[in-house]
Amino acid sequence: MPATERADGTRIHYETHGSGFPVLLIAPDGASSRTESWESNFYDPLREFAGRFQVIAVDQRHTGGSGGPLAPFSYAEAAADQLAVLDELGVEAAHVVAVGSGSALALRLAYEAPGRVASLVVQAPVGRDTTNTLGTFFGPFDEAMRLARAEGLEGVIESAAREGLFGRNPGAGPFAQRLHDDPAFRDEVRALRRERYVAALVRYRDGVWPDGTPYFSVPQDWPPTCTTPLLVLPGNDARHPEGVAKRLAGEAPRAQLLDPGFNAPENRVRTVETITRFLTDHTPSTEGR
Numbered sequence: 001m002p003a004t005e006r007a008d009g010t011r012i013h014y015e016t017h018g019s020g021f022p023v024l025l026i027a028p029d030g031a032s033s034r035t036e037s038w039e040s041n042f043y044d045p046l047r048e049f050a051g052r053f054q055v056i057a058v059d060q061r062h063t064g065g066s067g068g069p070l071a072p073f074s075y076a077e078a079a080a081d082q083l084a085v086l087d088e089l090g091v092e093a094a095h096v097v098a099v100g101s102g103s104a105l106a107l108r109l110a111y112e113a114p115g116r117v118a119s120l121v122v123q124a125p126v127g128r129d130t131t132n133t134l135g136t137f138f139g140p141f142d143e144a145m146r147l148a149r150a151e152g153l154e155g156v157i158e159s160a161a162r163e164g165l166f167g168r169n170p171g172a173g174p175f176a177q178r179l180h181d182d183p184a185f186r187d188e189v190r191a192l193r194r195e196r197y198v199a200a201l202v203r204y205r206d207g208v209w210p211d212g213t214p215y216f217s218v219p220q221d222w223p224p225t226c227t228t229p230l231l232v233l234p235g236n237d238a239r240h241p242e243g244v245a246k247r248l249a250g251e252a253p254r255a256q257l258l259d260p261g262f263n264a265p266e267n268r269v270r271t272v273e274t275i276t277r278f279l280t281d282h283t284p285s286t287e288g289r
Contacts, residue, residue: 003066005278015056017057018050018052022091024086024097025056026058027057028099030100038232054182056085072200075105096121097117097275098121110228111113114228122248127240129244141174157189159172160172160180165197223251226254231256
């Protein structure tokens with residue numbers, strides 16, 4: 001199981017498939033974002049793109065094969081984890097394909113290291129517009145706090161033992177998989193006071209869903225300065241509103257907005273062909289186009 005080790009001792013698991021110009025995948029599922037999350041998408045880029053590109057899939061901190069300390073979430077740190085994987089593989093630049101909450105991570109990567117991102121595809125980007133509020137995103141964390149206060153840390157640990165994915169079991173919290181898999185991490189959480197654990201949940205939540213920018217991970221005045229080629233597939237629900245996709249595509253100077261039909265299972269073949277063509281068109285010529 002390949003992994004790169006970060007300065008804080010965290011091991012970030014990744015896997016690669018195929019060959020060619022690199023495509024870094026950033027999966028959906030928020031705090032449960034891992035390689036297996038792609039199975040819930042209507043197309044699987046590991047399978048669809050590996051015939052033409054080197055596909056790189058990464059497990060975010062606390063999910064899949066990756067670890068991490070009991071610490072607040074940081075988009076800058078998540079981008080540094082992605083860059084560490086690219087460095088480990090000797091990749092100077094890659095296309096980035098992201099879905100849902102993974103789009104916030106992808107935008108931050110382009111913000112932090114624009115020279116490392118050849119192009120960017122965001123499907124159903126997460127964000128704020130007039131149709132939602134911060135409360136739209138806080139629900140899973142509210143449940144994690146409720147369970148901790150009602151049943152204590154042993155209740156949280158027992159919940160994570162039954163189901164270790166935050167997306168499926170919000171009460172187990174964003175560290176659910178670590179609690180499920182790692183006895184030492186369980187002991188670390190068990191040693192906390194209940195309110196200290198709840199405070200850690202609040203800090204983590206506010207790192208993932210900060211107020212002040214519709215895109216969460218980047219300043220709202222950044223997209224007009226982004227020169228990375230960008231393909232946007234609109235979402236259609238409260239957490240991934242079409243308005244956010246339209247705003248992003250309207251502000252970024254090299255963005256292309258697809259119609260909402262591309263983000264639908266019945267249009268899988270057309271969507272995969274369109275994304276593949278976009279990636280191919282923006283692959284540097286030195287890679288033998």
